[in-house]
Amino acid sequence: MNRDGLADFLRIRRAHVTPAGVGLPAGDRRRTPGLRRQEVAQLAGMSIDYYIRLEQGRGPHPSRQILNALARALMLTQDERIHLFHLAGQAVEAPQIREDVPESLLHLISFLEEVPAYVLDARYDIRAWNPLAGALMGGLDSVTDENRNVIRWVFMSPDIAEHLDDEEKSRFARSSVADLRAAMGCYPDDRRLQALVAELLALSPHFAELWSRYEVEVRREQRKQVTHPAVGTIDAICQVMSVPDRDDLRLVLYTTEPGSPSHQALRDLRQLTLSS
Incomplete structure (x- = not known):
């Protein structure tokens, strides 16, 4: 308790x-x-x-x-x-954040060739991704594990304004902190999760202010507008889906309206990844 x-x-x-x-x-x-x-x-x-x-x-x-x-x-x-x-300690048992990603999930995201897809854990670490997600989010292959943490990127990255406008960043930041609060309740003994929260409390006044509100809400579907330097603005629905038998993992998909300019922008981005 x-x-x-x-x-x-x-x-x-x-x-x-x-x-x-x-x-x-x-x-x-x-x-x-x-x-x-x-x-x-x-x-x-x-x-x-x-x-x-x-x-x-x-x-x-x-x-x-x-x-x-x-x-x-x-x-x-x-x-x-x-x-x-x-x-209150009323959970049936204390779950743990595991370090493995099921092979079936890795196969699934690789088959989603026209949909950016990645696997996110409860600490907001991106654990696996397909090529289109890597291109959309700025080359995940070339950054360190620490910089593959989405919530650290939202509050600490100096170049986030190139991808999200102020309103989008504010909305995403608030929902992410509320979701992280829920994760802290589910995994109270995870030291890396505790360290992430302590780091952000010390370095980001914005995070500290949102954390003090004690809002709790699991992140689910959310509309996002992402600006990519090569293909422009993409309006997408960010779908966050739970993984069966793995409460510590979620599958994140960026979907667009078929035939829309955003859909075409993702197709153009995929062609760039194939030609590079």
């Missing part, structure tokens, strides 16, 4: 729930942003003392019934609820 993490999560999520959102009167002298501790305890059907101890990181191990009640009281999303259970 991660008592400090659970305490932080409860405090921050409580501050994001308005009284009106849960059917409570706001009152005239409200100083606390969001709900008061007493209101959360009332909504969850527990004693105020028990809830205070949870927020202070000194409470007992909460039952699944208590966690479900807190999830309802704080209006948590499904992703946030799963994160709450992980923090």
Whole structure:
């Protein structure tokens, strides 16, 4: 059980729930942003003392019934609820981030000749990719393993503006941090994941500000606009798909509307990779 993490999560999520959102009167002298501790305890059907101890990181191990009640009281999303259970040590077992990529997955991405495809792990390390993904993302073959980390690239790379505009970068950064929060709940003992978060907290004020919001949401489908120096702007749907029996891996595909200029741009990019 991660008592400090659970305490932080409860405090921050409580501050994001308005009284009106849960059917409570706001009152005239409200100083606390969001709900008061007493209101959360009332909504969850527990004693105020028990809830205070949870927020202070000194409470007992909460039952699944208590966690479900807190999830309802704080209006948590499904992703946030799963994160709450992980923090409370209610996962069936502690999964691990493995270093191998299934051979079948390597075969799959190699067959996707007109679709940029890569394999991403929970640390945001790109573990495998097809030639079109390598070309779209700037030559993955020629960079070090450290520079194949997508979230480090988003917050630390000086040339990201050449690929994503400010609005796109802001949207992707926020969703990535929320997704990384979910990963920290799933893999609390992974030292490389802990080191990545510590590095970004120390070096990127933007990351630190987003991390402090404690938003939790698993990354799924997202529209992206990528600018490539050779073929121009590509409007794509970034599809993030889970890998069966491997919760630590995801398959990422960039798809475009058939017959669109973006579709043609990807075809042009593929021809460049074949001729190089």
